[in-house]
Amino acid sequence: MEKREHWKSKFGFILAATGGAIGLGNIWRFPYITGKNGGAAFVLIYIGCCIIVGIPLILAELSLGRRSQRDAVGTFKVIKPGTGWFWIGGMGVATGYLILSYYSVVAGWTIGYFFESLLGTFRKMGSPQAVASYFDTYSASPLKAIGFHGFFIVLCMIIVIRGIQGGIERACKLLMPTLLGILLICIIRSVTLEGSLAGLTFFIKPDFSKLSTQAIFEALGQSFFTLSLGMGAVITYGSYLTKKDNLASSAVMITFLDTFIAILAGFAIFPAIFAFGLPPDQGPGLVFRSLTNVFNAMPGGAVFAPLFFFLLIIAAVTSGISLLEVITAYFVDERGWSRRKTVLTMGTVSFLLGIPAALSFGRLQGVHILGKTPFSFVEGLTANYMLPLGGLMISVFVAYIWGGRKAIDEVKVGNPVFITGRIWVFLLRYICPFIVAQILLFGVLSEFTSPRVISFSEILRYYLGIIDIVIAAGVIIGGAIYIISIKRAKRREG
Structure with missing residues (x-):
């Protein structure tokens, strides 16, 4: 077995x-x-979900990983040896790997659009309709879909094969500041467009009359997906930490930066969308259909279009390497494979596994698995079932099986003054399972097309949404009171 690496610095981690x-x-x-x-x-609402669900679960996964110093499967074998709880880690490894198989297809589109924008393809088209419909033609092309899907997988393999310090950490130290710099440039261009004020108002001035209980569950699902919860990635990255690292501050910082970048993306996109009179509620085609037209009409669009798609490529690569590292760590730790053998083998398998997803918008559009294209089937399976189930079981495992006391002790190794420990365990025991179970429940209900089931789902979503809001308010207010009381007590003692 190869000697286990650790992060060179906390900043790099x-x-x-x-x-x-x-x-x-x-x-x-x-x-x-x-x-x-x-x-x-x-x-x-999204920020609230990240605080109440995201931070506790990230901290749970980091504590598991650092405690075990093993991959997602080995973690549960170390902490509860001789039991069957390792299946949670196995499901996380499978989830990350399946996500990589279709995620690389979407990443491939961004790579293709980057090259097309460099070549001026979109500016040569005669009408906005032609630009918008080009995405359908592009994603249906077998050569482009498979080719750029493979190109993205190779990019990830090149980084992961170099290891933790020399590959992943070094790449992220270069890519993350670059991502932030490009994003800030795009924001400056976007907010200085004539008519951009309407987009800024839409994004920063709350209008709760437009908010539905459906939005609460959309926010929950988004926070779960974007923070990489329940797929073994955080456990794996946590296993490369040392005992001197502060897990609590790391969990908060990761959640903050992730949310901060998402909000910056909104500042880059919505002012530009409103400046050119486009509706903001266009769904997944917002980037590939609408923004290409925005760049065509925007002064300097020939420069900002490739910049923006390069930004998307960076974001995709930093996530892609974490997904590939999950399966790599498993084979290195549990099977004794070398990192090189694992990356070359599993990277190739991931490419082959993603081909049906890449062809789902063209040659295999008429092929369905349980009524869905291969792309939609894998996306729905991971997002609606595997991710929330993984997060739910991790919360239960840390709070009840490993035990809240032991989990707090692990966090205190690098942070002796962990005053929010009891709040964290309370959230893992009661709040996180209740909320995450709802994501799983509505994922199941979404599979049914019966009017009765749809009506029941809407009613249930409405009342659970109200309960979730009350719980969130109670947690925030109660948590604040608890922290203030603890600090006052410590001052009296001091």
């Missing part, structure tokens, strides 16, 4: 872990979901 969380979910998915759910009010 934070960038790598944040890069693993920041991906197309932040810059592609977050803006269109925000646009669909009314703007600023949705953003507030």
